[in-house]
Amino acid sequence: MPPGVDPFDALLLVSFGGPERPEDVVPFLRNVTAGKDIPDERLVEVGAHYDLFGGRSPINDQNRVLVAAVREDFVSNGIDVPVYWGNRNWDPYLADTLAKMTADGVTRAACLLTSAYSSYSGCRQYRENLADAHASVPGAPRLDRLRAYFNHPGFVEPNVDATLAALAALPDAVRREAHLVFVTHSIPLGMNAASGPIGDAYVHQHRSVMDEINDRVREETGHRYPSALVYCSRSGPPAVPWLEPDVNDHLRALHARDVPAAVLIPIGFVSDHMEVVYDLDTEAMATARELGLACERAATAGVDPRFVAMARDLLLERAAVERGADPPRAVVGTIPPAWDVCAAGCCANPRGPRPALCGSD
Ligand SMILES: CC1=C(CCC(=O)O)c2cc3nc(cc4[nH]c(cc5[nH]c(cc1n2)c(C)c5CCC(=O)O)c(CCC(=O)O)c4C)C(CCC(=O)O)=C3C
């Protein structure tokens, strides 16, 4: 094992999972919503989004390509550790992947989540699912979760370039008057208030990414585009307040103010998940068309080489920390690099405490 990755002997990509056939859609939705307060109407609606794509979510294929790209990046950089992939909600399930890793003799794996920000849904729930899977596999390797990477240059820089490319794709006549519309997954206000070690981390982290992209776009174009942080994919009962405005309402508000063009920048998603291909490319684009608003969607980080290299950088960084060193940590913007180990109560579960790995509780 090269000293660079010691004490780790594997990387585990931990993702959400998605259905791949029409008959998988309902069982997948049952997995996701078990014990959650989501109205049946919403489940029917979300099932229809998947049906529109032949019952196949894009997320698993995105992860297959990402795993292949990370493996290739490791090989070209002399990093000799295997890369595994497991999901919270669909095959390959985390427990099955941990069983395979155990059989392969893995003793300690670094976990990279396909979620860049802090919240119960994007952080602690992954850690709870890791704890469940770990408890179900005797002799499973020790797992350490790599820090939240919303402000790693390997994530932010591809988003900057994607924003510039989407702006360039707008018609010349309206480009200068365009607004930048940063989009992420809505969550309940209470979940945002409980996110991170002191609360509000979810919105605060997104705002810092938005500010950084705005600054860099201004440097590149010489123009400060007006912008907003908006939300998609709200669910849950209407009486529970979630983060707003919804992206479609925001596009209507822009149109009402005579704004002729917008760029949608899905900073909340690391690749083209269902939220991106349905909520943005299908639904929000239809809203924009209806309004006569010129609209382009910026690409997600996906397998941009800088995002792929970020996996290696975070692995080497954490390995150095575990060996007792204090390595430099790549970061952009005004928020310091996120913690390696979540504090007690960080991103609290709204339904009460449950066992979770990779934290001090
Ligand atoms: C913050 C956040 C992320 C980003 C972080 C991350 O990436 O993890 C995310 C990602 C995703 N969410 C996904 C799918 C779903 N999320 C749901 C429900 C919910 N998400 C929530 C939050 C988030 N979700 C919340 C607060 C709920 C309500 C229920 C609850 O309190 O937990 C439901 C139930 C139906 C509905 O209500 O929409 C589905 C089907 C997929 C797969 C997409 C694909 O197939 O490509 C992905 C990547």
Ligand SMILES: [Fe+2]
């Ligand atoms: Fe979700």
